[in-house]
Amino acid sequence: MNFKRILFSLAFFSVTIASLAQQVLPYKNPTLPIDARVKDLLGRMTVEEKSWQLFMIPGDLDNATPDQYKNGIFGFQVSAGSQGTDNTQQLLKYNTSENGVALARKINAVQKHFIENTRLGIPIIAFDEALHGLVREGTTCFPQAIGLAATFDTTLMRHVASAIAQEASIRGIRQILSPVVNIATDVRWGRVEETYGEDPFLTSEMGVAFVTPFEKRNIITTPKHFIANVGDGGRDSYPIHLNNRFLQEIHFPPFIACIRRGGSRSIMTSYNTIDGTAATLNDWLLNKTLKQDWKFPGFVISDAGAVGGSIVLHNTVADYPASGEQAINAGLDVIFQTQYKHHALFSPAFTSGHIDPKKLDEAVSRVLKAKFELGLFENPYVSEATLTAPQDSRSHKTIAQNASLESIVLLKNERQVLPIGKNIKSIAVIGSEATAARLGGYSGPGNGVINIVDGIRQRAAGVPVSYAEGVGPTTVEWTVIPSQYLTDGKQQGLTGNYFNNVTLAGTPALTRSDAQIDFLWTLSSPDNAITNGFYSVRWTGEVRAPQSGTFKIGLDGNDGYRMFIDNKLVVDRWSKQSYSTQLADFRFEKDKRYSIRIEFYEPTGNAHLKLIWNVGVANDWQTKIEQAVNTVRKADLAIVAVGIQEGEFQDRAMLSLPGHQEELIRQIAKTGKPVVVLLVGGSAITMTNWINDVSGIVDIWYPGEEGGKSVAAVLFGDYNPAGRLPITFPVHEAQLPLVYNHKPTGRGDDYNNLSGLPLFPFGFGLSYTTFTYTDCRLDKKIMTRGESTSLRVTISNTGTRDGDEVVQLYIKDMLASVARPVLELKGFQRIHLRAGERKEVVFNITPDLLQMLNDKMEWTVEPGAFKLLVGASSRDIRLSEALTISK
Secondary structure (H helix, E strand, O other): OOHHHHHHHHHHHHHHHHHHHHHOOHHHOOOOOHHHHHHHHHHHOOHHHHHHOOEEEEOOOOOOOOOOOOOOOOEEEOOOOOOOOOOOOOOOOOOOOOOHHHHHHHHHHHHHHHHHHOOOOOOOEEEEOOOOOOOOOOOOOOOOHHHHHHOOOHHHHHHHHHHHHHHHHOOOOOEEOOOEOOOOOOOOOOOHHHOOOOOHHHHHHHHHHHHHHHHHOOOEEOOEOEOOOEEHHHEEOOOEOOOHHHHHHHHOHHHHHHHHOOOOOEEEEOOOEEOOEEHHHOHHHHHHHHHHHOOOOOEEEOOOOOOOHHHHOOOOOOOHHHHHHHHHHOOOOEEEOOOHHHHHHHHHHHHOOOOOHHHHHHHHHHHHHHHHHOOOOOOOOOOHHHHHOOOOOHHHHHHHHHHHHHHOEEEEEHHHOOOOOOOOOOEEEEOOHHHHOOOOOOOOOOOOOOOHHHHHHHHOOOOOEEEEOOOOOOOOOOEEOOHHHEEOOOOEOEEEEEEOOOOOOOOOOEEEEEOOOEEEEOOOOOOOOOOOOOEEEEEEEEEOOOOOEEEEEEEEEEOOEEEEEOOEEEEEEOOOOOEEEEEEEEEEOOOOOEEEEEEEEEOOOOEEEEEEEOOOOOOOHHHHHHHHHHHHHOOOEEEEEEEOOOOOOOOOOOOOOOOOHHHHHHHHHOOOOOEEEEEEOOOOOOOOOOHHHOOEEEEOOOOOOOHHHHHHHHHOOOOOOOOOOOOOEOOOHHHOOOOOOOOOOOOOOOOOOOOOOOOEOOOOOEOOOOEEEEEEEEOOOEEOOOOOEEEEEEEEEOOOOOEEEEEEEEEEEOOOOOOOOOOEEEEEEEEEEOOOOEEEEEEEEOHHHHOEEOOOOOEEOOOEEEEEEEEOOOOOEEEEEEEEEOO
């Protein structure tokens, strides 16, 4: 080959390379800045393609038609273990049990479809819940969020979050819908368990510690719910009318902290209204506050179905297209729905042009930016090698156990009933909670969950441990009558005649067969043919019982109901007044049929109705308590595990133990044996009826998969408890809402028949050892508003056991332009001290700890006097120092 030919070959090769480079579309060129790639891709998209990037659902491509997702989608909460089709055009056949490998491979297959079979090849974001562990099989379940907050340990929280992030990443999860950083201002709220408690500072610190490891691993975190979705009476998603000051001082700080310090790139809105406007459609909240004032660069998603809530809940929007239009214009970026077909409800809002084109492009740009930041265009798939490599989960189980150990709060320990002494030769464990091993809301199944009984037995080292079920949180006193015991003469169930009036008058607008009478019509009417909120129903047919005897039969619901058996009126609540359960005695002969007629009317909407009886219900709680008492009589110590019912849309009007658990405790206490009560749950419990009857009380929250081991370690003294309450426990519900950091009252805060003080204050928790606080001093007692100083205090373990102490710093502003809280947590440190050891704890007092929102709604440090208070709880203040900010 001569020299000229070589030069020609090189020139041809160079031209070919340049030509190939020119063929790479800018948005697919990883060397370009992300903003440039976003702009290029956005310019190539149709309006339909843009709308699909603003739509997310739980689901996958199973049973999807080839063209169903031709325009792409934001992302899926992908299921695993179901069937699909097996060619590239129509996705993938995949049918295995759900585990890490199955889920990740399925996400890869879904990703492959969108990259290869859509016009622009835009990858999806696979998202999931990860409140205290990824909600999937094979993942580690850590203590519930409120328990993690009770550790008062941000370092531990980072370890927990890092473990969850690793388990999420290996499965292909790129966004988590966590954490919940709402402030639990009322412990009646059913979702307190999901929060980090009542204090904005603690919640901020825990929130930042949680989100940071995810974001560092390039998994998007989504703090929620924006904003303040607990309202009057502690009810979930109730409307709030909080002023701007209260939102900025209490509810906004954790979100700001997660965004600015933790790097969160997504926010989820709440279901409620703020001053009359739904959070999801709230221009002031999303556009002005979040995006303009805070300069939030990420994307905002709705809670599932929240956009449509403006129609069916708040009645502020006429239809779905209008709700979608208002939401996107108001600053929402992604509509989160529950089904594929819901996209069609909102699509007219996009194709009509009613959405501001700039708002639409901004929303899509935020989503695309996130996808580019995640590296999905270059590295969309999870590594097969990583998937199939053996995974050692022992380190994560160790973290789970450490977290549960640190979360446990010792509330009462009279006569040093704990730790269990060598004089105890036998133990009785009582209560269904001791074997239930409940993990709390938004939990996966966990790996090798250890319940309380097993944990105690494993640790007891030869000490006999007996168990009796006793009673639990639920007591079944009746059931809905099953369809097989109802007939309308043709089939199982009753014939329902539905009328568009409340008097059962005229011709029914609808006649149908209802298998059971078990209805909850809150957001809509029984059928499209029935007027929502103004109707009546008559059900007719026959009922039979599977056995003979006198049983109770009746109705449960919001009244305006009556029931006839053999044309005899047996239940009558024919007035619309309240909610009630009405039962009547009726003598049944086995398999004999009796005619039944039920009539119901609803003039205002929100209807509940159940046809119930106690046939086959074993109402044996008294017998179970007697058996438990007999078990305790044979033992030296009784450990009684009790719990509460709570969760999303399960708010509690009463905070006492549900069912017959209080009676169980009282009867066991009468044996004279020492009693330790273990509290299972994620919120406060009132104890007036039994607290003085027991020697020990331990709050274990929902302690995670290693909870049984950890509870046993605390009971036997292998671990010295040091958890602290992140919420206030009231004496009685009448005190609520009750938080430690309230503003000063105009007069007193007591009632004439009840104290205004709590049963257990925020930050409270006991130990098996004792600590003293000495030598409190400031490096500088006078400084300017821009300066910082350090507060130093010496903590000594003056007891005989090693243990942790949670040292808490509170600040009180002594003179301000507006009323300030009576106390504010501004620092905490969990330290370990050996018996007899002492340690200096240092708190850095920076301007951000002293700042306040002044009378002009400006964040500033005002000159004047501050008290710096150090103690073991919000009411156990040990030392105080004065700090002056000069003008």
